[in-house]
Amino acid sequence: MISTVVELLKTRFPGSVISISEFRNETTVVLRREDIVDVCMALRDDESCRFDYLSDLCGADAYTPENRFEVVYNLLSLSHKHRIRLKITADETDARVPSVTSVWPGAEWPEREAYDMYGIHFDGNKDLRRMYMPEDFDYHPLRKDFPLMGIPGAMPLPRK
Amino acid sequence: MNIDQALEVRNQKILAALENQDTTVEFDDALENAMVLNMGPQHPATHGVLRLLIKLDGETVAACVPELGYLHRGYEKLAENCSFHEFIPHTDRLDYISPLMNNTAYVLAVEKLIGIEAPRRTQFIRVIISELARISSHLIAIGAMAMDVGALTVFTWTFTEREKLYDIFESLTGARFTTSYTRVGGVAQDMKPEHAAMISAFLDQFPAKLDESVRLLNTNRIFIERTDGVGVISREKAVAMGMTGPCLRGTGVEHDIRRFEPYLVYSELDFDVPTFTEGDALARYYVRLNEIKQSVLIIRQALAKIPTGPIHAFEPKKVLPRKDRVYTKMEELIHDFMIINFGIEPPAGEIYHAVEGSKGELGFYIQSRGGAQPWRMKIRSPSFMNIQSVPLLVKDELISDIVAILGSVDPVMGEADK
Numbered sequence: 001m002i003s004t005v006v007e008l009l010k011t012r013f014p015g016s017v018i019s020i021s022e023f024r025n026e027t028t029v030v031l032r033r034e035d036i037v038d039v040c041m042a043l044r045d046d047e048s049c050r051f052d053y054l055s056d057l058c059g060a061d062a063y064t065p066e067n068r069f070e071v072v073y074n075l076l077s078l079s080h081k082h083r084i085r086l087k088i089t090a091d092e093t094d095a096r097v098p099s100v101t102s103v104w105p106g107a108e109w110p111e112r113e114a115y116d117m118y119g120i121h122f123d124g125n126k127d128l129r130r131m132y133m134p135e136d137f138d139y140h141p142l143r144k145d146f147p148l149m150g151i152p153g154a155m156p157l158p159r160k
Numbered sequence: 161m162n163i164d165q166a167l168e169v170r171n172q173k174i175l176a177a178l179e180n181q182d183t184t185v186e187f188d189d190a191l192e193n194a195m196v197l198n199m200g201p202q203h204p205a206t207h208g209v210l211r212l213l214i215k216l217d218g219e220t221v222a223a224c225v226p227e228l229g230y231l232h233r234g235y236e237k238l239a240e241n242c243s244f245h246e247f248i249p250h251t252d253r254l255d256y257i258s259p260l261m262n263n264t265a266y267v268l269a270v271e272k273l274i275g276i277e278a279p280r281r282t283q284f285i286r287v288i289i290s291e292l293a294r295i296s297s298h299l300i301a302i303g304a305m306a307m308d309v310g311a312l313t314v315f316t317w318t319f320t321e322r323e324k325l326y327d328i329f330e331s332l333t334g335a336r337f338t339t340s341y342t343r344v345g346g347v348a349q350d351m352k353p354e355h356a357a358m359i360s361a362f363l364d365q366f367p368a369k370l371d372e373s374v375r376l377l378n379t380n381r382i383f384i385e386r387t388d389g390v391g392v393i394s395r396e397k398a399v400a401m402g403m404t405g406p407c408l409r410g411t412g413v414e415h416d417i418r419r420f421e422p423y424l425v426y427s428e429l430d431f432d433v434p435t436f437t438e439g440d441a442l443a444r445y446y447v448r449l450n451e452i453k454q455s456v457l458i459i460r461q462a463l464a465k466i467p468t469g470p471i472h473a474f475e476p477k478k479v480l481p482r483k484d485r486v487y488t489k490m491e492e493l494i495h496d497f498m499i500i501n502f503g504i505e506p507p508a509g510e511i512y513h514a515v516e517g518s519k520g521e522l523g524f525y526i527q528s529r530g531g532a533q534p535w536r537m538k539i540r541s542p543s544f545m546n547i548q549s550v551p552l553l554v555k556d557e558l559i560s561d562i563v564a565i566l567g568s569v570d571p572v573m574g575e576a577d578k
Contacts (some may be wrong), residue, residue, distance in 0.1 A: 005265060023509035023510060024272055024273070024275065024509065024511050026510075026512065028510065037260055051401075052399055053402065054402050055335065055402075055512070055514065055521065055523060055540060056512065056523060056538065056540040058525060058536075058538040059239035060535075060536040060538075061536070065489060072525065072538075074512050074525060074540070075521070078399065078413065078415055080208075081420060081421065083512070085510070085512065101402060104402065105400050105401055105506060106399055106400060106401040106402030106403075106545060106548060106549075107402075107550045108548065109544065109545070117236070127177055129173060129177065130229075131228060131229065132228060132232040132577060132578075133229060133232070134229075134572075135169055135173050136169050141237055142234075142236060142237055142240075146237075148237060148238075148241050
């Protein structure tokens with residue numbers, strides 16, 4: 001059950017767990033960003049957890065002065081049939097978080113997407129290019145301070 | 161930076177990525193040559209606007225880099241700027257091969273966020289439309305895959321069947337393609353007896369027609385040889401790469417969210433989860449084929465079990481009232497005004513809800529801060545995760561197999577690019 005997973009996190013990583021919340025039967029664990037790879041590795045390999053499948057990884061913009069960006073990991077265990085959500089934060093000035101591609105190789109593209117949309121750098125991702133936007137685009141469109149209509153002139157258009 | 165410089169920068173980076181993939185090419189023969197080939201975004205076999213950069217050694221694929229973003233419309237940004245109801249039509253344009261499935265997946269996520277449940281009749285209707293969408297999507301997948309390896313007839317035959325489904329959708333939802341049929345807490349219109357009759361009539365003739373189409377493939381030596389053992393991925397790799405849907409079940413993982421964590425009324429319906437262990441293109445084809453047959457069984461059971469009753473949850477402040485009441489009743493007029501103008505304002509919190517879409521795990525992750533609009537909405541699109549594995553699938557295969565592999569992965573770019 002998910003409560004045993006939470007207990008395991010508390011005992012094995014006492015310093016890393018910042019907060020635990022529950023909403024609609026879903027557990028969200030906020031972690032210290034330096035420990036995310038170790039925690040993910042433990043969650044993947046531990047017998048009682050077996051989070052072998054990365055359902056989703058995404059960035060989010062809390063738009064706060066400190067710890068502005070969030071990286072959210074939705075994990076799934078195929079054998080134990082449970083889900084958990086991990087969350088780490090990154091500062092605006094130095095938005096760098098460790099990459100979990102060493103745990104789940106499939107995290108590469110979702111991390112590229114988060115980099116493209118929020119400008120969060122994932123240390124350890126070997127191919128951190130933009131996912132959707134052109135390489136020469138200077139902005140990160142899902143940030144809250146990027147206007148919905150876009151920035152005129154941000155995308156170079158072909159000459160007439 | 162002018163456009164030429166920009167293009168130069170971009171091409172340099174793409175080439176650098178291709179070069180870095182640790183594929184050393186030997187030049188023993190003067191005729192043997194390494195070549196970088198660009199496939200797409202306008203290529204009939206890429207199923208939309210997928211662009212593949214392929215490094216070839218002779219006829220063998222040494223490396224492949226998919227480039228996405230040619231259909232990027234920024235739906236996640238749009239979602240943050242429109243109310244929960246306003247986003248429903250946008251979900252049609254995600255996986256445009258099965259819009260009804262996306263409609264259902266989205267409103268289920270929103271309902272989980274605001275903590276309501278649709279009435280039983282609506283749940284059955286949603287099961288029926290989801291499975292019809294799955295049939296129509298898999299028909300396209302099978303037909304297009306067969307067409308890509310040279311069997312054009314099958315495509316026209318499966319398209320004929322899909323056309324009949326679209327007639328049903330048109331009658332039920334009012335639109336053939338962009339259905340926008342579901343509502344938070346209900347569906348747009350009730351399913352009338354004539355719709356049930358149309359679906360029954362379709363199901364009565366469909367298995368024979370499907371059988372006719374697949375008989376062209378299952379004993380077709382060319383089709384089997386072009387797909388058997390092509391694009392193999394192991395079970396462990398598929399799980400690690402986050403592959404989902406028929407692609408994952410084709411490697412032997414029995415993971416179907418309808419069975420894994422049943423939503424709607426799937427726990428009351430009897431169906432199998434077809435799996436194959438080979439992990440090649442043919443296995444993926446067979447998974448889809450068997451899933452169509454299971455979907456037919458599910459719809460038959462749902463049609464037999466569907467109860468009568470209301471189609472909207474009784475939550476006046478969350479669910480849009482019926483239009484005839486809006487025009488005649490004061491209370492409903494107020495609620496309609498409030499929901500349309502100020503949104504449904506769910507509690508603050510975050511949820512992730514996934515359904516088994518026709519391409520795989522289709523999930524919506526919603527962060528709410530209590531406002532009328534989601535603070536953040538992430539669409540977990542199955543095609544995106546499946547395309548990520550394409551470089552692994554096509555490596556060391558022949559260049560002509562790329563189209564067969566892409567057909568068997570069945571990506572939809574509307575969903576992958578969002």
